[in-house]
Amino acid sequence: MKTPTRTPGPGKRTMLNEPLISARGSVGRVGYALPRDDIPERGQARDLPVELCREALDDFPEVSEGEVVRHFTRLSQWNMSAATTLYPLGSCTMKYNPVVNEYMARLPGLAQLHPLTPDDQAQGALMLLAELERCLAEISGMDAISLQPAAGAQGELTGMKLIRAYHQDRGTARKKVLIPASAHGTNPASAALCGYDVVQVATGSDGMLSADAVATCTDTEVAALMVTNPNTLGLFEREILQITDMLHQHGALVYMDGANLNALMGVAKPGHMGADVIQFNLHKTFSTPHGGGGPGAGPVGVKNILAPYLPIPRIAHKNDTYTWSDTAPKSIGRVRSFYGNFGILVRAYAYILAMGGDGLTHATRMAILNANYLRKRLESVYTLATHEPCMHECVFSDRSFQQTGIKTLDIAKRLLDYGFYAPTIYFPLVVSGALMIEPTETETKETLDEFADALLAIAQEITDQPDLLKQAPFTTPVSRLDETRAARRPVLRWSRSSDS
Amino acid sequence: MRYIPHTEHDIQAMLAVLGADSVEDLIRHLPEALRQNAGLDLAPGLAEPEIIQRLTAFAEQQTGYSPERSFLGAGAYPHLVPVVVDQMVQRAEFATAYTPYQPEVSQGTLQVIFEFQSLVASLLGLEVANASMYDGASASAEAVLMAKRILPKRSRILVARSLQPQYRQVIQTYLDGFPGLSLVELGWDETGRLDQEALAQHLDERVCGVAVGYPNVFGVIEDIAAISRSAQDAGALTLSVTPESVALGILKSPGELGADIAVAEGQSLGIPLSYGGPGLGLFACRSRYVRNMPGRLVGETVDQEGRSGFVLTLATREQHIRRERATSNICTNHGLCALAATVFLCLLGKQGLRELALRNVKSSHYLAEVLQQAAGVQPRFPSPFFNECVLTVPRARRVWARLKEQGVIAGIVLEDWYADLRDCLLVCATELHTREAIERFGQQLRQAVV
Numbered sequence: 001m002k003t004p005t006r007t008p009g010p011g012k013r014t015m016l017n018e019p020l021i022s023a024r025g026s027v028g029r030v031g032y033a034l035p036r037d038d039i040p041e042r043g044q045a046r047d048l049p050v051e052l053c054r055e056a057l058d059d060f061p062e063v064s065e066g067e068v069v070r071h072f073t074r075l076s077q078w079n080m081s082a083a084t085t086l087y088p089l090g091s092c093t094m095k096y097n098p099v100v101n102e103y104m105a106r107l108p109g110l111a112q113l114h115p116l117t118p119d120d121q122a123q124g125a126l127m128l129l130a131e132l133e134r135c136l137a138e139i140s141g142m143d144a145i146s147l148q149p150a151a152g153a154q155g156e157l158t159g160m161k162l163i164r165a166y167h168q169d170r171g172t173a174r175k176k177v178l179i180p181a182s183a184h185g186t187n188p189a190s191a192a193l194c195g196y197d198v199v200q201v202a203t204g205s206d207g208m209l210s211a212d213a214v215a216t217c218t219d220t221e222v223a224a225l226m227v228t229n230p231n232t233l234g235l236f237e238r239e240i241l242q243i244t245d246m247l248h249q250h251g252a253l254v255y256m257d258g259a260n261l262n263a264l265m266g267v268a269k270p271g272h273m274g275a276d277v278i279q280f281n282l283h284k285t286f287s288t289p290h291g292g293g294g295p296g297a298g299p300v301g302v303k304n305i306l307a308p309y310l311p312i313p314r315i316a317h318k319n320d321t322y323t324w325s326d327t328a329p330k331s332i333g334r335v336r337s338f339y340g341n342f343g344i345l346v347r348a349y350a351y352i353l354a355m356g357g358d359g360l361t362h363a364t365r366m367a368i369l370n371a372n373y374l375r376k377r378l379e380s381v382y383t384l385a386t387h388e389p390c391m392h393e394c395v396f397s398d399r400s401f402q403q404t405g406i407k408t409l410d411i412a413k414r415l416l417d418y419g420f421y422a423p424t425i426y427f428p429l430v431v432s433g434a435l436m437i438e439p440t441e442t443e444t445k446e447t448l449d450e451f452a453d454a455l456l457a458i459a460q461e462i463t464d465q466p467d468l469l470k471q472a473p474f475t476t477p478v479s480r481l482d483e484t485r486a487a488r489r490p491v492l493r494w495s496r497s498s499d500s
Numbered sequence: 501m502r503y504i505p506h507t508e509h510d511i512q513a514m515l516a517v518l519g520a521d522s523v524e525d526l527i528r529h530l531p532e533a534l535r536q537n538a539g540l541d542l543a544p545g546l547a548e549p550e551i552i553q554r555l556t557a558f559a560e561q562q563t564g565y566s567p568e569r570s571f572l573g574a575g576a577y578p579h580l581v582p583v584v585v586d587q588m589v590q591r592a593e594f595a596t597a598y599t600p601y602q603p604e605v606s607q608g609t610l611q612v613i614f615e616f617q618s619l620v621a622s623l624l625g626l627e628v629a630n631a632s633m634y635d636g637a638s639a640s641a642e643a644v645l646m647a648k649r650i651l652p653k654r655s656r657i658l659v660a661r662s663l664q665p666q667y668r669q670v671i672q673t674y675l676d677g678f679p680g681l682s683l684v685e686l687g688w689d690e691t692g693r694l695d696q697e698a699l700a701q702h703l704d705e706r707v708c709g710v711a712v713g714y715p716n717v718f719g720v721i722e723d724i725a726a727i728s729r730s731a732q733d734a735g736a737l738t739l740s741v742t743p744e745s746v747a748l749g750i751l752k753s754p755g756e757l758g759a760d761i762a763v764a765e766g767q768s769l770g771i772p773l774s775y776g777g778p779g780l781g782l783f784a785c786r787s788r789y790v791r792n793m794p795g796r797l798v799g800e801t802v803d804q805e806g807r808s809g810f811v812l813t814l815a816t817r818e819q820h821i822r823r824e825r826a827t828s829n830i831c832t833n834h835g836l837c838a839l840a841a842t843v844f845l846c847l848l849g850k851q852g853l854r855e856l857a858l859r860n861v862k863s864s865h866y867l868a869e870v871l872q873q874a875a876g877v878q879p880r881f882p883s884p885f886f887n888e889c890v891l892t893v894p895r896a897r898r899v900w901a902r903l904k905e906q907g908v909i910a911g912i913v914l915e916d917w918y919a920d921l922r923d924c925l926l927v928c929a930t931e932l933h934t935r936e937a938i939e940r941f942g943q944q945l946r947q948a949v950v
């Protein structure tokens with residue numbers, strides 16, 4: 001029998017325990033049935049010599065279908081998610097994920113389509129992808145699109161490979177990539193993976209990248225600048241046009257991290273800002289579910305100068321027929337199996353269809369309005385990282401409460417008790433104890449007000465009951481977890497049945 | 501707009517708080533030249549029935565996706581997906597959460613990943629598995645880079661030419677520009693397995709690893725034990741790559757055969773074909789290499805009251821902390837696909853995965869036998885295979901085209917991938933191929949070869 005994990009009381013509800021699935025089940029129990037076997041008996045040993053065969057998978061569960069459903073349904077209830085609450089995780093654009101898109105990705109003609117189906121029998125899928133390419137080009141102001149990369153980081157890797165191929169083609173092996181200190185960690189990691197030396201450019205005290213700072217780092221060894229716009233402080237880079245101009249004058253290219261495209265649709269196009277290549281995070285701007293950590297999709301958009309290098313295969317269109325083409329002599333090659341995260345691409349396309357050009361523009365405007373509104377409601381109590389006008393997200397520092405011994409982490413944890421997921425914390429690294437809030441356009445004013453009220457109440461708690469914050473959260477299935485212990489003595493799988 | 505809640509009244513109320521006259525005021529600081537040209541030339545938004553109609557029209561243009569008439573494998577495999585898998589994947593609490601940065605309210609996702617890691621480690625026969633990679637191909641590339649990190653002074657990676665071409669191409673793309681590591685391809689012998697002589701010739705102190713398909717692109721089951729013995733003698737690592745993970749339900753695990761790093765494509769484990777993506781990269785290694793691993797890891801720990809719980813751990817390998825010195829640039833991975841695979845593996849369980857694998861062996865061998873009744877058709881390699889195999893078929897390309905006209909996809913013409921393998925078809929059968937479908941295909945082939 002399970003002992004209740006909480007004392008009863010108003011506002012409390014039963015929190016069901018759920019052991020590891022390995023602790024459920026019983027020998028011989030099954031949760032599946034294979035289709036009827038009408039193939040004549042052959043004797044396994046004839047086809048597959050026994051010495052190639054493994055022992056039984058002893059760690060595997062033996063559970064019924066009902067047990068599986070109960071197990072995972074219970075586990076799901078321990079999650080907060082964008083469907084259950086405001087999930088203001090900065091830089092991640094946790095907007096509402098339209099349900100109809102889920103149905104569209106599951107249409108049998110799309111979900112059951114084998115990737116090696118001859119092109120003439122997959123015209124619908126190819127046409128859909130070609131249409132999506134056209135939409136993304138229009139939204140970003142770029143000339144050509146590849147839908148291949150599996151996520152933002154793989155888009156960055158692809159983009160940096162394109163830049164490398166471009167310079168190599170011109171016989172100049174430039175070595176350095178400039179990256180602002182405020183950049184997301186994937187930027188330097190992707191550049192390094194392409195063999196580039198990363199040169200960090202200081203972010204100004206206003207949170208902006210200045211043309212002067214870039215100029216001091218720019219020489220003929222610089223292959224590219226990787227810049228995020230709006231940047232990770234939610235600011236539109238004021239000097240972006242001068243900066244990209246200057247790089248181009250030095251023969252360098254500009255990679256724009258498009259993770260923050262939700263702030264730009266119908267408002268400004270990266271292609272007009274001097275970006276030579278950008279990645280789209282379809283799981284952010286284009287509403288595909290984040291899945292507890294993917295799958296996403298990270299298509300890249302390029303200017304014509306980089307198009308010859310795009311990964312294979314590419315969609316070709318001739319005489320009303322679409323085909324996959326591998327013939328691109330200058331291509332950087334293949335970045336993944338097949339053609340991109342098609343199921344995610346379908347959802348993103350359905351989203352664009354639902355929104356239309358006006359809807360996307362409206363989404364961006366409302367995202368900006370929501371972020372500014374929250375910023376306004378909080379700025380007198382929490383210290384803004386910068387006073388520059390913000391776009392789709394706002395960032396606060398720990399300045400207002402640093403003296404009290406309360407940390408940003410404590411505020412994040414306490415927010416969970418108020419029924420909200422926490423903002424992104426301690427990123428960007430250039431802001432002390434950053435609290436990065438991105439509400440997105442799909443939140444109502446009422447929810448924003450509740451969230452702001454919660455943060456204001458917490459600010460009061462900092463003064464009145466600081467210990468409460470240090471121990472929060474109180475209402476969650478578990479309290480704060482010992483991360484040091486997890487890292488010191490890593491337990492990364494359940495113990496094998498043979499161990500016990 | 502139904503996804504955006506703002507009424508005109510809301511907007512005015514919010515602007516009043518901001519002291520702004522219009523939303524335009526909030527973006528007036530952007531260069532005017534940019535704002536002027538930002539209009540979107542896209543069709544007006546559609547209502548739900550219109551979206552459904554539009555996408556259904558695309559979907560219905562596809563033909564030939566039914567396993568009844570398609571014998572395609574070659575890196576993507578049609579398998580049963582219990583509806584429970586999809587039902588769990590659609591639970592919004594899983595689907596609309598993100599990377600579990602706040603473990604107290606993400607225990608669902610975290611425990612699933614922990615269970616996933618446990619199942620994958622066991623399936624691959626190694627001590628540690630990560631929380632997923634994008635797909636089998638990128639996982640292979642990451643495995644190669646990891647081998648280089650473990651043996652940084654070594655400069656070569658040997659890759660079997662019989663590893664899926666797409667995987668080799670992705671490895672090549674990742675290696676281009678990666679300092680100090682080059683790829684050498686090794687051929688196969690008459691059995692369709694890695695040419696051991698070529699391996700012996702190339703294995704020296706410059707080699708950090710040997711990567712080989714298990715099964716390989718021909719469906720042939722490589723001798724990982726022999727390869728890993730040779731590799732070990734040369735101080736190199738063995739990297740096993742499984743494009744069809746159902747095979748591991750019956751084949752000896754890569755780990756027990758001596759692989760140091762094993763990766764796989766997990767699409768077969770409850771993930772729809774979906775025109776090739778999203779798939780699922782499985783990644784496992786020996787525990788002594790865990791700090792060189794790419795990707796996220798979930799570990800067990802306790803909370804303040806001593807209750808067991810899970811957190812992201814060993815994050816100092818990762819990009820958000822190590823930046824340009826991280827083991828990989830991966831951030832978003834394929835979490836929801838990992839959930840699908842976890843549910844799938846739990847449903848199938850200890851017995852089911854084995855039974856499923858054996859059924860695939862049976863169907864595909866029956867297919868091979870039936871197809872060989874056609875004149876001149878015979879196995880290209882005399883080796884055990886899993887659920888796909890290479891058949892020599894006289895005038896294969898013509899035969900394939902003729903069958904296609906009749907609505908049958910006779911696998912792939914292998915010459916498209918290997919110019920030196922003329923007149924070969926690579927065909928696959930799984931538990932979804934009925935006896936009737938297989939025999940019909942056999943009959944049609946018999947007519948098509950003459």
Ligand SMILES: Cc1ncc(COP(=O)(O)O)c(C=O)c1O
Pocket residue numbers: 091092151152153154184186187228232257259260281296298830831832
């Ligand atoms: C600014 C920024 N750039 C890049 C990425 C990487 O994208 P992904 O996680 O899809 O690889 C992210 C998000 O994770 C991000 O916030």
